[in-house]
Amino acid sequence: MSTLCEQILGAPAGEYVDRPVDLAFAHDGTGVLTRETLREMGVDTIPHPERVRLIFDHIVPANTSITADLQKELREYACSSGIALSDVGGGICHQVMSEGVVRPGQIVVGADSHTCTLGAFGAFATGVGATDMAAIWASGSTWFRVPETVRVTLAGRLDGAAEPKDVALAYVGKLGMDGASYRALEFLGDGAAGISMAGRLTLCNMAVETGAKTGMFYADDVTLQYLAGYGVAAERQEPEECCAAASVAIDLDAVAPLVAVPHRVDTVRPVAEVAGTPLDQVFVGTCTNGRFEDLQRFARIVRGRQVAVRTIVVPASRSVLRQAAATGVLADIVEAGCMIAAPGCGPCLGAHSGVLGEGEVCLSTANRNFKNRMGVGGEIYLSSVATAAASALTGTITEPEGA
Numbered sequence: 001m002s003t004l005c006e007q008i009l010g011a012p013a014g015e016y017v018d019r020p021v022d023l024a025f026a027h028d029g030t031g032v033l034t035r036e037t038l039r040e041m042g043v044d045t046i047p048h049p050e051r052v053r054l055i056f057d058h059i060v061p062a063n064t065s066i067t068a069d070l071q072k073e074l075r076e077y078a079c080s081s082g083i084a085l086s087d088v089g090g091g092i093c094h095q096v097m098s099e100g101v102v103r104p105g106q107i108v109v110g111a112d113s114h115t116c117t118l119g120a121f122g123a124f125a126t127g128v129g130a131t132d133m134a135a136i137w138a139s140g141s142t143w144f145r146v147p148e149t150v151r152v153t154l155a156g157r158l159d160g161a162a163e164p165k166d167v168a169l170a171y172v173g174k175l176g177m178d179g180a181s182y183r184a185l186e187f188l189g190d191g192a193a194g195i196s197m198a199g200r201l202t203l204c205n206m207a208v209e210t211g212a213k214t215g216m217f218y219a220d221d222v223t224l225q226y227l228a229g230y231g232v233a234a235e236r237q238e239p240e241e242c243c244a245a246a247s248v249a250i251d252l253d254a255v256a257p258l259v260a261v262p263h264r265v266d267t268v269r270p271v272a273e274v275a276g277t278p279l280d281q282v283f284v285g286t287c288t289n290g291r292f293e294d295l296q297r298f299a300r301i302v303r304g305r306q307v308a309v310r311t312i313v314v315p316a317s318r319s320v321l322r323q324a325a326a327t328g329v330l331a332d333i334v335e336a337g338c339m340i341a342a343p344g345c346g347p348c349l350g351a352h353s354g355v356l357g358e359g360e361v362c363l364s365t366a367n368r369n370f371k372n373r374m375g376v377g378g379e380i381y382l383s384s385v386a387t388a389a390a391s392a393l394t395g396t397i398t399e400p401e402g403a
């Protein structure tokens with residue numbers, strides 16, 4: 001009787017295992033350090049370049065000549081060592097890996113903390129440091145301590161104005177920022193089947209905000225159908241009766257639109273409580289909520305109207321941008337007065353494309369609102385896409401329709 005991560009890692013919780021990894025990726029930020037460490041280690045050849053990916057997403061296109069030089073060097077390295085590169089404009093690493101690359105049952109490591117996103121496929125996916133990544137690229141494997149599991153049981157259906165993002169904020173609020181440290185969150189229950197792949201990615205994305213190693217869904221018909229769209233065949237996974245270390249129950253029918261208020265992800269309040277807070281910027285995008293489904297939802301709300309505040313929309317990948325362009329979603333967003341930036345992390349990390357000034361307030365669909373993250377002295381509220389759209393139209397934090 002095992003949890004999903006015990007099944008994938010092949011050992012009970014608490015044990016240390018050494019395992020080959022199926023996929024190991026880094027981005028333009030961490031990749032620089034990984035490359036530097038390999039040089040220091042004297043490693044010239046990567047034994048399994050087909051399992052390795054470099055994805056440029058954090059500062060794209062480059063904002064300074066220093067960044068440009070670092071990206072140039074990393075680009076040359078990818079080319080000479082046979083590593084597949086998703087270059088500037090391809091999209092955020094987690095999104096790119098979710099577009100038909102990751103499969104159920106795999107072991108996936110990324111030199112980025114939100115690699116937990118990819119557990120949505122029933123993979124064991126977790127973030128590692130850039131120097132650990134160098135050792136993984138050099139050896140093809142790594143060690144793990146098999147995590148204990150927290151089962152998050154979802155019941156009922158999301159309706160009204162609440163979205164998977166509100167569910168994510170709800171469980172982060174319940175567990176707290178270190179409530180699941182070194183554990184795996186497993187999302188299951190009757191309510192899980194009703195959540196789309198995009199919603200599952202959003203839910204798993206925020207697992208690390210509770211300290212968890214990963215968030216996971218069991219591969220089911222929703223997963224199989226999504227992967228079939230990329231020509232990938234996969235098998236279902238079934239939850240076993242097991243004794244999880246802890247459990248949390250969420251009734252999806254009862255979830256209301258929520259926001260995380262500055263400067264902690266776990267200080268979660270109903271939108272109604274902070275409604276009216278004046279905004280300087282709205283940001284829609286990131287590995288949490290920059291998928292096509294998100295842009296579509298945003299467009300549906302702002303279509304034919306004008307935003308009342310600076311609003312930046314960043315598609316999570318080129319494929320998302322392409323879909324948005326082909327369906328008229330992009331035109332609706334532009335017509336409503338929003339700005340579009342290149343697929344990637346955008347201003348999430350405060351490096352470019354919408355850095356906040358002192359005292360400026362941003363409502364963002366991202367996953368972190370730490371002090372100074374998007375600019376020194378800036379304040380970040382985190383919300384769903386529907387809340388961001390309703391708020392963009394008024395210029396103040398506003399409950400989405402149907403709340």
Ligand SMILES: CC(C)[C@H](C(=O)O)[C@@H](O)C(=O)O
Pocket residue numbers: 029030058111112113114127349
């Ligand atoms: C820059 C990178 C190492 C970082 C992470 O690992 O999470 C970033 O993506 C973030 O969201 O803060």
Ligand code: SF4
Pocket residue numbers: 058092112114286287288344345348349366367
């Ligand atoms: S979108 Fe934001 S949270 Fe996601 S990987 Fe990029 S910087 Fe990190």
